Amino acid sequence: MKIPSQSGILPLIQDASFYDCHTQRVPYQGQSALEIFFTVARTTPAWVNLLMKIRNQVVGFVGLKNLGELGDIDRDKPLSAYQIGDRVGIFSIHAMSHQEVIVEDLDKHLNVRVSFYVEPDGAQAILHVTTVVHVKNRLGKLYMLFVTPMHRLIVPSSLKQLPGAMPKP
DSSP states (O other): OOOTTOOTGGGGTTTSSSSEEEEEEESSSSSOOHHHHHHHHHHHHHHHHHHHHHHHHHHHHOOOOOOOOOOOOTTTTTTGOOOTOOOTTTTEEEEEEEEEEEEEEOOOOOOEEEEEEEETTTTTHHHHEEEEEEOOSSSHHHHHHHHHHHHHHHHHHHHSSSOOSSOOO
């Protein structure tokens, strides 16, 4: 669970309620971190999208917002048009470079940030997906009791769906 030392998300783990990092070796032809994030979002397993639909229906009763689905991305908008603050699926772009995109969802209960950091290695790259959560109140803590075990299943499953995904580095 080593977070790359150059990742912009590393300072955000300070005082985090939860964080983890998953890695996946992927084919690499110079694509940006945003492009890889979009590929992950578009290849999200159907069972994950089903869980998101259930989540969105249930959390409305306790004051959490409906996030939609991870793959709710404007397919007609060119990658080059995306800027910090733009909505991408269930997140907004917090920071972006060719090597890393950090997306976030901030609300009154918790702040979630996810980094997609690409470490090129010839015709392959190591993709590091780091999630950092700062819980703000009791409802956020209760929510994380349910989300944490599911998160640990969802991220690795989603990364394995990437075209050409290889065994972990």
